Amino acid sequence: MQTGTLLSYTKVWVPRADLPTPYTLGQIRxxxxxxxxxxxxxxxxxxxxxxxxxxxxxxxxxxGPVFWFEPR
Amino acid sequence: xxxxxxxxxxxxxxxxxxxxxxxxxxxxxxxxxxxxxPARWICPQCLSGDFEWKxxxxxxxxxxxVWYMKPLHASFLEVPYNVAIIELDxxxxxxxxxxxxxxxxxxxxxxxxxxxxxxxxxxTALRFVPSTKVRG
Amino acid sequence: xxxxxxxLSRKVAVVGxxxxxxxxxxxxxxxxxxxxxxxxxxxxxxxxxxxRIDGVLGYKFYGAGIDPIEFCKLVGMEPRVxxxxxxxxxxxxxxxxxxxxxxxxxxxxACVFARNPAGAMDDFSGLPNEYDLTCGFVNAGxxxxxxxxxxxxxxxxxxxxxxxxxxAARKHAALNPIAAFPDRVTxxxxxxxxxxxxxxxxYDICKVTAGAVALIFSRADxxxxxxxxxxxxxxxxxxxxxRMLEAGDQLLCFGMxxxxxxxxxxxxxxxxxxxxxxxxxxxxxAVIHTLENYGFCGEGDGQDFVKDGGIELGxxxxxxxxxxxxxxxxxxxxxxxxxxxxxxxxxxxxxxxSGAEVAQYCTTGRFRQDSLSSIYVRS
Numbered sequence: 001m002q003t004g005t006l007l008s009y010t011k012v013w014v015p016r017a018d019l020p021t022p023y024t025l026g027q028i029r030x031x032x033x034x035x036x037x038x039x040x041x042x043x044x045x046x047x048x049x050x051x052x053x054x055x056x057x058x059x060x061x062x063x064g065p066v067f068w069f070e071p072r
Numbered sequence: 073x074x075x076x077x078x079x080x081x082x083x084x085x086x087x088x089x090x091x092x093x094x095x096x097x098x099x100x101x102x103x104x105x106x107x108x109x110p111a112r113w114i115c116p117q118c119l120s121g122d123f124e125w126k127x128x129x130x131x132x133x134x135x136x137x138v139w140y141m142k143p144l145h146a147s148f149l150e151v152p153y154n155v156a157i158i159e160l161d162x163x164x165x166x167x168x169x170x171x172x173x174x175x176x177x178x179x180x181x182x183x184x185x186x187x188x189x190x191x192x193x194x195x196t197a198l199r200f201v202p203s204t205k206v207r208g
Numbered sequence: 209x210x211x212x213x214x215x216l217s218r219k220v221a222v223v224g225x226x227x228x229x230x231x232x233x234x235x236x237x238x239x240x241x242x243x244x245x246x247x248x249x250x251x252x253x254x255x256x257x258x259x260r261i262d263g264v265l266g267y268k269f270y271g272a273g274i275d276p277i278e279f280c281k282l283v284g285m286e287p288r289v290x291x292x293x294x295x296x297x298x299x300x301x302x303x304x305x306x307x308x309x310x311x312x313x314x315x316x317x318a319c320v321f322a323r324n325p326a327g328a329m330d331d332f333s334g335l336p337n338e339y340d341l342t343c344g345f346v347n348a349g350x351x352x353x354x355x356x357x358x359x360x361x362x363x364x365x366x367x368x369x370x371x372x373x374x375x376a377a378r379k380h381a382a383l384n385p386i387a388a389f390p391d392r393v394t395x396x397x398x399x400x401x402x403x404x405x406x407x408x409x410x411y412d413i414c415k416v417t418a419g420a421v422a423l424i425f426s427r428a429d430x431x432x433x434x435x436x437x438x439x440x441x442x443x444x445x446x447x448x449x450x451r452m453l454e455a456g457d458q459l460l461c462f463g464m465x466x467x468x469x470x471x472x473x474x475x476x477x478x479x480x481x482x483x484x485x486x487x488x489x490x491x492x493x494a495v496i497h498t499l500e501n502y503g504f505c506g507e508g509d510g511q512d513f514v515k516d517g518g519i520e521l522g523x524x525x526x527x528x529x530x531x532x533x534x535x536x537x538x539x540x541x542x543x544x545x546x547x548x549x550x551x552x553x554x555x556x557x558x559x560x561x562s563g564a565e566v567a568q569y570c571t572t573g574r575f576r577q578d579s580l581s582s583i584y585v586r587s
Contacts, residue, residue, distance in 0.1 A: 075341060075342050075343060076341035076342060077341045077342075108454075110454075116451065135358070136354045136355070136357045136358040136459060137354070138353040138354055138357060138405055138406060138407070138408075139403070140344065140350075140405055140406055141402065141403040141405065142333065142402075142405075142410075143404055144332070144336075144346055144347045144404075144405065145335075145336055145338070145344070145347070148344040152406075153344055155343055155354075157354060157459075163452070167339070167340055167343060167345050168343050169344065176410065179361070180358065180361035180362075181361070196340055197343070198345075
């Protein structure tokens with residue numbers, strides 16, 4: 001399932017050693033109905049919800065989140 | 073035996089300091105006259121916070137006791153050892169252990185007296201031994 | 209009966225019980241066991257739709273057990289209420305369930321408890337309670353043992369008394385298909401066993417086991433809708449004695465006397481009316497203290513009461529027909545409730561107390577700082 005809809009998001013400014021500051025977490029409802037929490041990247045300035053999103057998967061062995069969502 | 077250093081906080085610090093000086097002192101409520109142990113910042117009887125550290129004789133009787141025959145805790149693998157509830161002559165009870173006794177030599181009602189034993193880690197334990205005083 | 213006591217009396221009934229085998233459950237999580245037990249309890253009650261249950265109570269004991277919210281997430285339940293007590297052993301959680309129903313907050317409450325702890329079948333219960341590490345005062349069994357030393361000194365009771373309690377427990381467990389310890393032990397074998405925490409032998413302190421139990425409580429006025437005859441809660445007595453280790457004779461569980469007075473007064477019954485007695489037996493000594501403090505016998509006479517099969521099936525007053533925590537399994541008194549319900553329904557088979565109509569459960573909590581007793585009846 002590659003696509004979904006961003007229902008809500010938050011920008012986290014509390015630093016974490018393994019993540020950039022800030023990082024964004026979002027609640028995404030996948031098109032098949034399952035809802036997940038995941039990292040969200042590349043949100044535009046005037047972001048509004050709901051917003052269509054696409055799944056991105058990081059190359060094997062890369063640091064950081066294994067997958068995240070970006071606007072479609 | 074590897075007794076752990078006691079948890080010393082605002083309530084109990086004075087108790088342990090006095091043990092280090094070789095004195096058994098418990099809190100004595102100045103408002104209602106009750107002695108108490110463990111240390112608390114108010115009297116459970118009258119709720120007064122006015123107390124003093126009263127020196128006790130160190131004399132008491134065995135109220136109850138047990139012998140640990142098998143190791144039940146990583147810090148206390150050397151068995152047998154005993155734990156006893158001592159009823160002090162002045163009334164309060166506390167939990168400790170009796171040294172210089174073998175299994176079979178402890179009994180409820182046996183007279184004991186306090187000993188102050190310096191421990192590694194810079195604290196003093198309250199222990200008891202059979203009383204040397206002659207009781208009438 | 210006081211107005212507060214009347215609020216509970218015959219307002220609540222147990223309509224379903226479910227118990228798994230007790231002992232070891234390799235590879236199963238607490239929640240898997242809990243789901244099994246709830247399924248069994250629902251089948252027992254004839255409940256097909258779990259969404260009828262509007263209250264779910266769980267319990268965690270030393271890190272193992274059931275968080276009721278996590279349980280509800282797992283099985284897709286959305287009750288009005290979830291909850292658990294910081295000390296939620298048998299009678300305390302059931303009192304909580306009963307209060308939810310008696311006040312109208314809930315209509316049907318499932319109590320689910322399961323454990324699959326490390327050390328099952330090997331470790332003594334109560335490890336590693338650390339009361340005072342400056343003098344080696346550890347293990348819950350030590351508190352009970354201190355109480356027994358005192359009892360022996362005060363009343364001249366003997367180790368044989370504890371032996372009789374243990375022999376009875378194992379006799380009953382041998383008749384119980386779910387028991388973790390179904391092997392009988394004779395008094396001679398008991399006396400030959402080495403001490404662990406004098407005056408206690410290993411047999412005197414119950415062992416940790418794995419297993420699950422679920423109890424379903426209903427409003428009494430709807431209790432007839434279920435598959436089996438309801439078992440009604442008649443009364444609960446409860447009393448705190450918080451300064452237990454400072455107040456001398458609390459070691460002899462005198463707090464039980466206050467719970468006893470309350471429960472018998474509320475029930476309008478006395479010890480002589482009890483057909484089957486259930487005692488939370490984390491130690492053998494607990495049985496003797498309970499018999500004396502509740503007035504089943506005189507002070508100091510417990511050692512005689514338990515002799516000659518007195519507390520066995522067929523004896524004067526059968527205690528823990530399931531084998532108790534000493535024989536069946538250690539689910540902190542919840543299993544006792546399942547058995548007492550089965551006794552009052554008449555479905556205990558070889559363990560049945562003939563014509564049982566009144567059953568009583570007695571426990572202490574937080575090492576004798578809390579005393580509770582509940583009385584259940586058949587009709």
